[in-house]
Amino acid sequence: MIYDCIIIGGGPAGLLASLKASEKGGTVAVIERNNILGKKLRITGKGRCNITNDCDFDTLMANIPGNPKFLFSAFKNFSNLDIIDFFNDIGLETVTERGGRVFPKSQKAGDVAGALVSQVKKRNNISLYMNTYVKDILIEDGCVKGVAVNDKEGNSFEILSQNVICATGGLSYPLTGSTGDGYNFAKKAGHTIIKPRASLAALISNDKFIKSLMGLSLRNISISLSINGKSVYDDFGELVFTDSGVSGPVILSASAYYKKDSTAVLSIDLKPALSEDKLYQRLQRDLEEFDRKMYCNSLEKLLPKKLIPVFVARSGIPSNKQVNQLSREERMKIVSLLKNFTVNLSDFVDVKNAIVTAGGVNIKEINPKTMQSKLIKGLYFAGEVLDADGYTGGFNLTIAFSTGFAAGSAVSENK
Numbered sequence: 001m002i003y004d005c006i007i008i009g010g011g012p013a014g015l016l017a018s019l020k021a022s023e024k025g026g027t028v029a030v031i032e033r034n035n036i037l038g039k040k041l042r043i044t045g046k047g048r049c050n051i052t053n054d055c056d057f058d059t060l061m062a063n064i065p066g067n068p069k070f071l072f073s074a075f076k077n078f079s080n081l082d083i084i085d086f087f088n089d090i091g092l093e094t095v096t097e098r099g100g101r102v103f104p105k106s107q108k109a110g111d112v113a114g115a116l117v118s119q120v121k122k123r124n125n126i127s128l129y130m131n132t133y134v135k136d137i138l139i140e141d142g143c144v145k146g147v148a149v150n151d152k153e154g155n156s157f158e159i160l161s162q163n164v165i166c167a168t169g170g171l172s173y174p175l176t177g178s179t180g181d182g183y184n185f186a187k188k189a190g191h192t193i194i195k196p197r198a199s200l201a202a203l204i205s206n207d208k209f210i211k212s213l214m215g216l217s218l219r220n221i222s223i224s225l226s227i228n229g230k231s232v233y234d235d236f237g238e239l240v241f242t243d244s245g246v247s248g249p250v251i252l253s254a255s256a257y258y259k260k261d262s263t264a265v266l267s268i269d270l271k272p273a274l275s276e277d278k279l280y281q282r283l284q285r286d287l288e289e290f291d292r293k294m295y296c297n298s299l300e301k302l303l304p305k306k307l308i309p310v311f312v313a314r315s316g317i318p319s320n321k322q323v324n325q326l327s328r329e330e331r332m333k334i335v336s337l338l339k340n341f342t343v344n345l346s347d348f349v350d351v352k353n354a355i356v357t358a359g360g361v362n363i364k365e366i367n368p369k370t371m372q373s374k375l376i377k378g379l380y381f382a383g384e385v386l387d388a389d390g391y392t393g394g395f396n397l398t399i400a401f402s403t404g405f406a407a408g409s410a411v412s413e414n415k
């Protein structure tokens with residue numbers, strides 16, 4: 001069992017790498033611990049898979065908060081637009097949606113994985129080791145020799161190669177197989193690991209009212225995230241309250257701008273379509289209709305039921321005050337709270353529950369053109385295991401595909 005290249009991990013980075021590494025006839029072994037390839041890929045984009053983004057190169061770079069310069073060469077050689085062409089060429093039709101987000105036309109993430117896997121299976125020179133767990137990378141005198149594995153039956157054996165591409169993913173969603181093994185392999189090989197942390201994740205709030213809002217989803221709201229008093233991110237869309245904080249599409253995007261150990265405040269505009277003046281007029285109309293009711297029973301046209309008690313308490317206006325007794329000042333207070341409902345943020349959720357792991361193998365120790373380790377000959381890294389990450393919009397899969405392409409091409413060129 002001696003191969004020209006071993007790839008640890010059958011995710012998007014590993015699969016793309018396998019296609020490139022085998023392109024010129026080299027023998028390749030893909031070793032995957034699961035019984036299925038691309039387990040995480042199959043659940044991406046809420047089951048629709050946002051493959052990449054149909055944007056220009058500058059926009060692509062601007063959407064990579066984690067080490068964009070390192071990715072420059074990989075993106076130049078296999079860009080977001082090349083990824084679209086690649087999938088179209090292998091028979092997967094794609095559609096572009098709002099914000100340049102590219103999805104399979106079928107809207108099924110399984111079809112993206114299926115298209116990749118069918119290409120891999122067509123190559124006679126790619127061997128698939130499924131249900132096989134890599135426990136160690138073998139290194140001798142600064143050169144890679146192969147890997148030590150355990151198969152499903154518990155047999156331990158070695159698979160040999162002078163090239164090993166480590167595409168084991170990060171620490172997020174460990175049930176998909178990414179449990180951070182690559183960090184241990186890299187550390188053992190002498191690499192430094194930038195502390196893995198959550199990115200694109202729900203955010204925690206210690207505000208007392210949070211628990212009572214659990215499960216409440218707010219659609220068509222806008223948010224503004226401020227860090228240490230400075231507004232860093234605005235968005236419009238859907239937010240969901242969880243048992244410990246906030247989540248939902250706008251929060252996942254905003255979280256890429258969140259800084260731990262800062263004073264972070266989320267301001268929610270519950271009525272973004274209305275200016276304060278218009279909202280005041282609207283409120284006046286609603287309150288006229290309910291003018292004999294108590295304040296706490298007058299907001300049902302403006303707010304979801306679950307939010308009303310929290311809103312009333314936070315407004316500081318006595319809940320049993322009769323509506324026709326509300327002063328102009330109190331009415332302005334209501335408007336102001338509708339436009340600026342704040343949530344104090346205190347942390348990310350655990351990295352395991354994040355969409356993406358930021359941090360990882362220190363890119364200073366990796367050749368950006370080939371993804372080869374500068375410390376160990378024949379050792380390569382690709383995908384989320386590297387300290388590189390992107391915003392939502394298909395940018396993390398773009399990183400996986402582009403770095404997988406770079407590593408696979410480099411191995412194939414060396415052959």
Ligand SMILES: Cc1cc2nc3c(=O)[nH]c(=O)nc-3n(C[C@H](O)[C@H](O)[C@H](O)COP(=O)(O)OP(=O)(O)OC[C@H]3O[C@@H](n4cnc5c(N)ncnc54)[C@H](O)[C@@H]3O)c2cc1C
Pocket residue numbers: 008009010011012013014031032033034037038039040041043044045046049050051052132133134135167168169170172173176177178179180181182354355356382383384385393394395396397398400
């Ligand atoms: C719910 C969710 C939705 C997402 N949606 C999107 C999206 O729509 N668009 C987007 O761009 N990004 C999305 N992402 C992020 C994206 O899925 C990842 O960035 C991407 O999958 C990383 O690819 P990878 O190949 O580096 O790692 P992974 O996809 O994690 O693959 C790593 C593989 O290595 C295997 N492995 C690990 N250790 C070992 C070992 N020791 N031995 C053998 N095999 C091993 C694992 O089983 C796994 O199959 C999403 C992530 C999640 C969790």
